[in-house]
Amino acid sequence: MDKRQIVKKVMEKQELKEIPIEDAEMALALCFKKNGSDEENIECTREILHNAYGAFGSRKLLVVSRKEKEPEWILRKHLSTRERLPHYKDIYKRILGKFKGTIFDLGAGVNGFSIGFIPENRYIGIEGIGQLVNLMNNYFKKQRYNARAIHLSLFELEKVKDLIKKEKGKKIIFLFKVLDSLETLKRDYSKELLTEIVPLADKVIVSFATRSMIKRRKFKAGRNWIIDFIRENFKITDDFETAGERYLILQK
Ligand SMILES: C[S@@+](CC[C@H](N)C(=O)[O-])C[C@H]1O[C@@H](n2cnc3c(N)ncnc32)[C@H](O)[C@@H]1O
Numbered sequence: 001m002d003k004r005q006i007v008k009k010v011m012e013k014q015e016l017k018e019i020p021i022e023d024a025e026m027a028l029a030l031c032f033k034k035n036g037s038d039e040e041n042i043e044c045t046r047e048i049l050h051n052a053y054g055a056f057g058s059r060k061l062l063v064v065s066r067k068e069k070e071p072e073w074i075l076r077k078h079l080s081t082r083e084r085l086p087h088y089k090d091i092y093k094r095i096l097g098k099f100k101g102t103i104f105d106l107g108a109g110v111n112g113f114s115i116g117f118i119p120e121n122r123y124i125g126i127e128g129i130g131q132l133v134n135l136m137n138n139y140f141k142k143q144r145y146n147a148r149a150i151h152l153s154l155f156e157l158e159k160v161k162d163l164i165k166k167e168k169g170k171k172i173i174f175l176f177k178v179l180d181s182l183e184t185l186k187r188d189y190s191k192e193l194l195t196e197i198v199p200l201a202d203k204v205i206v207s208f209a210t211r212s213m214i215k216r217r218k219f220k221a222g223r224n225w226i227i228d229f230i231r232e233n234f235k236i237t238d239d240f241e242t243a244g245e246r247y248l249i250l251q252k
Contacts, residue, residue: 001038003028009038010045014062015054018130020153024049026185052184053129061110062131067143071113074135078110080177080209085243088117090244095249096121097206101170104163104201107178108153112136115145123147124167126160154182155189157196164200171201176246177209179226191229198234199252206230211244 001009007024009015016024022043031044058077075081084091092114100120105111108125110132115123123140127133127149136149152159164171179190198204208223230236230250238249 001041003032006038006041006045008146009042010049012089013046015059015129016046018151019049019053019128020151022154023052023128023153023155025032026155027052030185031218048184048235053183061135064131064135068139071116071139074110074139080245081111081114082110083120084114087089087243088114091247092117094238094240095247096172097172099172099202101172102167103172104167105174105176106160106197107175107181108132108136108149109176110135111174111176112147112149113139115140115147119145121146122167124224126152126154126161126163128153147231154178154193155186157193161196161200164197171206173197173201174207176206176207179206180208190226194230194250195233198250202251203237204234204250205247206250208243209244210241211247 002149004026007021007028009023010028011019011025027048028041030048032041051240056166061074061077064074072085073123075085095216096118097147101121102124103118105125108127112123112125113136124147125133125136127136128151131152133149133151136147139145140147140149150163152163154160162172182189194204194206227248231247234250234252236248238247240247
């Protein structure tokens, strides 16, 4: 198989069907072995993509029928939002205070379903898994929220920046539990992304899991390099931990 065919095969998996093709190509480039078998190349590419994209949401989310589900049902089906669910009110209160404006949620997953906690704001979620984007957009439309989800890879930096710049008024950017995913495909991309987007917003909230999302154990993810980078380049105005997640609030 040539590389194009391998990528096509990789993306036949339900959970990888609607990710940006460029990201699948990046994953293949990371592990492609000329003398490796097609199976090896496919397996290794899928493994990288699962680490970046796949392991957080229940497969049920990808095949949810058109029948409307309660937002809480959806939030419980994704590991990140499930842990946050009992604490959303407090977390948003601490992060947003009296903020009123547009929230950009990068690598949103299904976090758009938490908009009921902050309905006075405009919400724009950017997410690479197409099925989750559709799920959020159907919900926003039915509930008439001032919100939309956009299917885009966060590696499309210029497009992400344009979307943020285009929006008027006050802006906050969420990067909840997403930098690790990006690093899986491109080392040090977190630094590039933060450098480019922090100046475009009033505040940026970065969060990291402080215990393994799968095994629920406390784990040391060796994030000093990124925390040091943040400290050296931005002002940290708050830093707290809630329900296995550490939040840093930064400004230029
Ligand atoms: C651990 S989940 C966190 C989801 C959400 N931010 C939250 O905390 O509830 C990481 C999310 O980032 C998305 N993602 C990973 N890499 C991406 C990329 N390159 N472009 C867009 N989304 C990406 C995944 O699909 C997944 O939904």
